[in-house]
Each structure stands twice: as structure tokens, then as C-alpha cells.
Amino acid sequence: MTNPPLIPNIEPADSTGGVSFWQDAWHRLWKNKLAFFGLVVITLLAVMSVTAALFPKITGYSYEQQNLALGPMPPSHAHWLGTDPLGRDLLARLLYGGGISLLVGLCATGVSLIIGVIYGAVAGFAGGKTDMVMMRVVDILYALPFAIFVILLMVFFGQNILLLFVAIGAVEWLTMARIVRSQVMSVKRQEFVEAAHALGLGETRIVFRHIIPNLLGPIIVFATLTVPEVILLESFLSFLGLGVQPPHSSWGVLIKEGAEVMEEYPWLLIYPGAIMALTLFSLNFLGDGLRDALDVRGSKD
Amino acid sequence: MPLLNVENLCTAFHTRNGVVRAVQDVSFQLERGETLGIVGESGSGKSVTCYSIMGLVPQPPGRIEHGRAMFDQVDLLSCPPSRLNHIRGRRISMIFQDAMTSLNPFLRIGSQLIEPLMIHEKISRAAAMERALAMLDEAGISEGKQRLKMFPHEFSGGMRQRVMIAMALITKPDILIADEPTTALDVTVQAQILELIAKMQKELGMAVILISHDLGIVSGFCDRVMVMYAGRVMETARTDDLFYDTKHPYTRGLRKSIPALQMKGAELHTIPGQPPDPHHLPPGCPFAPRCEHAVEYCAREEIGLREVAPGHGTACLRVQKENLAV
Numbered sequence: 039m040t041n042p043p044l045i046p047n048i049e050p051a052d053s054t055g056g057v058s059f060w061q062d063a064w065h066r067l068w069k070n071k072l073a074f075f076g077l078v079v080i081t082l083l084a085v086m087s088v089t090a091a092l093f094p095k096i097t098g099y100s101y102e103q104q105n106l107a108l109g110p111m112p113p114s115h116a117h118w119l120g121t122d123p124l125g126r127d128l129l130a131r132l133l134y135g136g137g138i139s140l141l142v143g144l145c146a147t148g149v150s151l152i153i154g155v156i157y158g159a160v161a162g163f164a165g166g167k168t169d170m171v172m173m174r175v176v177d178i179l180y181a182l183p184f185a186i187f188v189i190l191l192m193v194f195f196g197q198n199i200l201l202l203f204v205a206i207g208a209v210e211w212l213t214m215a216r217i218v219r220s221q222v223m224s225v226k227r228q229e230f231v232e233a234a235h236a237l238g239l240g241e242t243r244i245v246f247r248h249i250i251p252n253l254l255g256p257i258i259v260f261a262t263l264t265v266p267e268v269i270l271l272e273s274f275l276s277f278l279g280l281g282v283q284p285p286h287s288s289w290g291v292l293i294k295e296g297a298e299v300m301e302e303y304p305w306l307l308i309y310p311g312a313i314m315a316l317t318l319f320s321l322n323f324l325g326d327g328l329r330d331a332l333d334v335r336g337s338k339d
Numbered sequence: 340m341p342l343l344n345v346e347n348l349c350t351a352f353h354t355r356n357g358v359v360r361a362v363q364d365v366s367f368q369l370e371r372g373e374t375l376g377i378v379g380e381s382g383s384g385k386s387v388t389c390y391s392i393m394g395l396v397p398q399p400p401g402r403i404e405h406g407r408a409m410f411d412q413v414d415l416l417s418c419p420p421s422r423l424n425h426i427r428g429r430r431i432s433m434i435f436q437d438a439m440t441s442l443n444p445f446l447r448i449g450s451q452l453i454e455p456l457m458i459h460e461k462i463s464r465a466a467a468m469e470r471a472l473a474m475l476d477e478a479g480i481s482e483g484k485q486r487l488k489m490f491p492h493e494f495s496g497g498m499r500q501r502v503m504i505a506m507a508l509i510t511k512p513d514i515l516i517a518d519e520p521t522t523a524l525d526v527t528v529q530a531q532i533l534e535l536i537a538k539m540q541k542e543l544g545m546a547v548i549l550i551s552h553d554l555g556i557v558s559g560f561c562d563r564v565m566v567m568y569a570g571r572v573m574e575t576a577r578t579d580d581l582f583y584d585t586k587h588p589y590t591r592g593l594r595k596s597i598p599a600l601q602m603k604g605a606e607l608h609t610i611p612g613q614p615p616d617p618h619h620l621p622p623g624c625p626f627a628p629r630c631e632h633a634v635e636y637c638a639r640e641e642i643g644l645r646e647v648a649p650g651h652g653t654a655c656l657r658v659q660k661e662n663l664a665v
Contacts, residue, residue: 166399228440229435229436229437229440229441230440230441230442230443230444232395232435232441233433233435233441233442233503234443234454235393235394235395235427236393236395236427236428236432236433236435237427237428237432237454237455237458237506237507238423238424238425238426238427238428238429238455238458238459239424239428239454239458240424240458241420243458247446248443248446251443251445251446252443252444252445254445
């Protein structure tokens with residue numbers, strides 16, 4: 039029997055050096071169980087949707103395969119979540135619809151992120167008259183009735199899913215622009231930006247290398263909170279019949295179809311509704327958790 | 340020909356409450372390798388003078404109303420930003436008061452250090468890192484290899500100021516402007532930082548402008564001193580002359596206010612009164628209301644810096660007219 043060494047083997051300090059802000063934030067997120075639960079659920083749903091999109095037959099049924107002879111069936115062994123009045127498998131449609139909904143959420147958020155961050159950063163950094171004109175434009179767009187604006191876009195450009203992303207993103211960037219602008223205005227007065235000027239760096243470099251990275255916290259948080267908003271909006275448009283068109287499905291379409299027959303076939307409303315609610319909750323928890331994790335003032339250092 | 344020649348610099352801020360003339364008619368020369376101290380209370384315009392030269396005054400509300408700052412046949416005050424960016428950080432560098440906030444918290448020390456090199460000298464990242472490592476060593480930071488990968492929040496205040504100095508000097512500039520570089524630091528670290536600046540100055544042969552409100556620091560460090568009050572130059576002279584042959588009542592007040600190792604119970608000297616409201620500067624000499632030597636014409640006549648002894652200028656009207664000894 040060998041005695042354990044008296045002096046424990048002390049691992050040399052992390053040779054990569056430096057605990058970055060992100061490692062720190064990740065640690066705080068890990069400790070926030072609710073937010074971490076949100077992250078797991080979102081990842082799971084995303085993986086399942088992608089798998090369903092890559093292997094359409096994984097549930098045994100395709101999202102558009104009808105079985106009129108079968109008709110609406112409650113959940114069973116053959117159809118885990120039941121079938122709709124056309125005999126289509128609900129699980130397949132739900133997974134396929136989830137892919138569409140999440141895709142709309144991510145793409146529209148991406149579009150709004152790009153427009154909002156650049157627009158807000160330019161306005162905030164330029165300041166003065168440029169800033170005033172740019173923000174008045176945002177105010178005017180804000181005043182437009184939002185749903186009507188999207189509906190107009192949809193009518194004008196036709197019902198194309200890609201355009202749906204763009205239309206939603208084009209409306210959602212306004213708040214992002216305002217948030218980014220105000221943050222840029224406070225960051226650009228900090229000494230390290232002054233020091234960057236004093237080092238002879240160009241303005242573009244200062245904005246993109248020194249200012250925007252310092253805003254990533256608020257930007258990420260707001261983006262996470264935008265995703266559920268956009269998913270909800272897509273559902274709303276689909277519910278009105280302006281979004282995703284049958285036989286394609288999205289959560290909005292499924293909920294709409296389910297709502298029409300909820301007295302006879304309640305499972306058609308309950309499952310899509312529950313999965314959507316779960317997603318929205320998860321995204322909001324994740325957004326809240328990220329906000330806490332990325333807020334340096336809230337941390338103990 | 341002086342390295343930097345500032346003539347009649349006037350900088351004003353146009354605020355909602357009126358115009359603040361932060362710097363009025365400031366002129367000075369800086370020779371190669373020389374150390375110039377700029378001393379004054381808060382709001383005396385010493386920082387704004389240097390910010391104006393570096394093009395760092397936010398415009399608006401700031402405006403450079405008048406003056407020239409000739410450096411290598413370029414007027415820094417009127418040249419286009421692209422030209423100025425070619426000089427800033429390469430030939431004139433600046434370090435700031437608060438080292439805690441003048442490093443970008445999101446970038447590793449290494450990436451920040453090499454930034455001026457990458458921009459001004461366009462060398463490879465690896466070569467720049469080599470230079471950064473050598474520079475950190477010069478600046479008295481050991482284990483540079485690991486330190487380069489760290490983030491600013493893992494450094495103490497003194498260490499950050501050392502990094503700032505390394506960053507400012509990595510391009511071997513002709514002029515270093517140090518805006519109260521030790522104000523935010525411990526007294527023991529203060530001395531180390533000043534020593535570091537002096538050492539680097541000797542090695543690189545650069546000129547230094549040291550801004551401070553501490554006459555004690557300036558006296559031990561500078562060849563020449565310029566005393567500012569309410570945006571104007573009150574007195575300028577070689578350090579020894581300024582201390583032993585003071586020609587302005589304000590400088591004398593400052594000198595007497597240095598808290599030396601006084602007898603216990605002995606009262607500290609203060610200059611009575613408050614600096615004037617920058618929105619409503621009094622006519623005549625701005626120091627007149629607080630000056631024990633003030634006479635009737637002090638509050639009436641326009642003041643200006645005039646040489647009363649070789650290399651020794653004062654803005655005091657009485658000293659200029661009557662050879663008053665203060």
C-alpha cells in the first residue's frame with residue numbers, strides 16, 4: 039500500500055492565463071438553474087427540429103402525409119401526439135413547425151441585430167445633428183402601426199418565408215437601435231476610448247473594436263428577448279393567415295388549426311400550445327439569466 | 340527650432356449656461372528631450388491645453404477658437420483627422436489619469452499593447468508581440484508572456500499604469516504627454532511610475548509634458564514649469580527659478596501650500612477664497628480677488644505673459660510694472 043504523497047500535486051496555474059469576462063459569465067449562468075434549464079430546453083428543441091428537418095421520416099410520418107381514412111385520432115402508440123382532421127401526424131408537424139418558428143425567430147433577430155447595432159452605434163458615436171436626425175427616423179417608424187406595416191409588406195412582397203424573416207426583422211430593429219445608441223453614448227465618453235483616440239486609431243476601428251465589444255452584454259440579452267417576441271409575432275401572422283402557408287406548418291399555424299377544433303380534438307391545441315409556451319418561457323429565462331450573468335455590476339468582484 | 344510650439348491657444352466650451360473659456364492665450368515651447376511641468380488647480384485648463392493639442396476636445400461643445408500648435412511643420416490644431424491620427428500614438432503619445440479605466444476591459448493586454456504598432460508600423464502580429472513583450476519588461480512587468488494574455492481587471496492600478504506607459508511608448512514617440520499619471524495611485528507606486536517615466540525618457544530621448552496639481556512632484560521631475568490659473572498661464576520659468584525666484588503671488592501661494600513635514604499643530608497654508616466661476620471670469624487678472632498684493636488696476640487691466648528675467652515669464656501686472664518682489 040502506498041501512502042498518498044504528503045504534498046498534493048498542485049496543478050500549475052492555468053497556463054492560458056486570464057479568466058476572461060466570458061468564462062466568468064458562463065460560470066454565473068451555470069449557477070442560475072432556471073436559465074440553464076432554459077438553455078437546455080432551447081438546445082434540445084433546436085436539435086430535434088434540425089433532426090426532423092434532415093430526416094423527415096424519423097417519426098415515421100412526413101409533415102404533409104395525409105391519411106384521410108384515419109382522420110383525427112387522439113394520441114396513441116402509432117401517433118404519439120395524435121393526428122389532425124386530415125390524418126397528418128401531429129408530432130411530425132410540430133417538429134417541422136418548430137424548425138420554421140425557431141428559424142424565423144433566429145433570422146429575424148439576426149436581421150434586427152445587424153440593422154439595429156450598426157444604426158444605433160453610428161447614431162450614438164456621431165452624436166449631434168446626425169444622431170438627432172437618425173433617432174427621429176426611428177421615432178417615426180415606431181409610430182407606424184406595427185401589424186399593419188408587416189401586413190402591408192407581406193401583401194406587397196407576396197407570402198414568401200424568407201421575406202417574412204426580413205419583414206419582421208425590419209420592424210424589430212428599432213428598440214435595438216435605441217438601446218445600442220444609449221450604450222454607445224455612455225461608453226464613448228470612457229477613458230479607454232479617449233486613449234484609443236490618443237493612440238491614433240481610426241473611428242471605424244474604435245467603434246467596432248473598442249465600443250461594440252463592450253456592448254455585447256446588453257446586445258445579447260436583448261437579442262435573446264427578441265427571439266420569443268418574433269416567434270410570437272410569426273404565430274400571430276400565421277394565425278391571421280398571413281404567415282406560413284399550409285401544407286407547411288409552424289407553431290402559429292398549428293395553434294390556429296387546433297383552436298378551430300379545440301372542442302372536438304383538444305390535443306391539437308394543447309400540444310402545440312404547450313410546446314410554444316415552454317419555448318417562450320425558456321427563452322425568457324435564458325434572457326434574464328444572461329442579463330444577470332453579463333451584468334458586471336451585479337457580480338461580486 | 341522647438342519640437343512643439345504652441346502659440347496663443349484658446350479653447351472654449353459652448354454650454355447651455357454660457358461660454359466657458361477653458362484655455363486662454365496659452366503659448367509655450369517644448370524642446371527635444373525636455374520635461375515641461377504644467378501645474379494648476381482643478382479646472383485651471385491644464386488638461387484642456389493638452390487635449391486641444393491632441394485633438395481630443397469633444398467638438399461640440401468644445402471649440403478651439405484660436406492658436407497654432409506646430410509640430411514638425413504640421414499645425415496639430417487645424418490638420419485633418421487622418422493626418423492627426425498619423426501623429427497621435429506614433430510621435431506624440433498620451434497617458435491618462437485613471438489607469439483603471441483607460442484600458443479596454445474586453446481586450447487582452449497583449450492585443451491592446453500591439454494595437455499602436457499594428458496601425459502605425461504595419462508589422463506582423465508575431466513581431467508586434469515580440470516588441471510588446473520587450474516593452475513590458477522595460478516597464479517593469481515581469482512574466483510578460485503570461486501577462487500578455489491577461490485582462491485588465493487582473494492587474495492592479497500601478498500595473499495598469501505601467502501597461503499604459505508601455506503602450507504609449509511602444510512606438511518610441513518624440514513627445515509623451517502625461518496627464519496626472521500618478522493621481523490615482525498610492526504614494527509608493529507614484530514614485531515608481533515617475534521613475535519609470537524618467538528612465539524611459541532618458542532611453543528614448545523624448546520630451547515629456549507632465550500635468551499635475553502637485554507642485555512637489557513637478558519640482559523634482561521637470562526642467563521647466565508652467566503655472567496655470569483659470570485657463571491662463573500665470574508664470575513660466577526653469578524649475579529652480581520658479582521656486583527660488585518666484586515672480587507671481589499665485590505661484591508663491593501654491594509653493595507655500597505644499598504640505599511638507601510640518602510641525603505638529605502648525606497650520607497648513609491655504610490660499611484664501613475660491614477659483615473664479617468659469618462662466619463669469621472677472622475682468623483683469625483672474626487671481627486678483629484672492630491676491631494679497633492686488634491693487635486697483637489688477638482688476639481692470641488685461642493681463643499677458645511677459646518676460647521679466649531671462650526665460651522667466653509672469654502674468655502679474657504689479658511685478659511687470661513695479662518690480663514687486665513676492
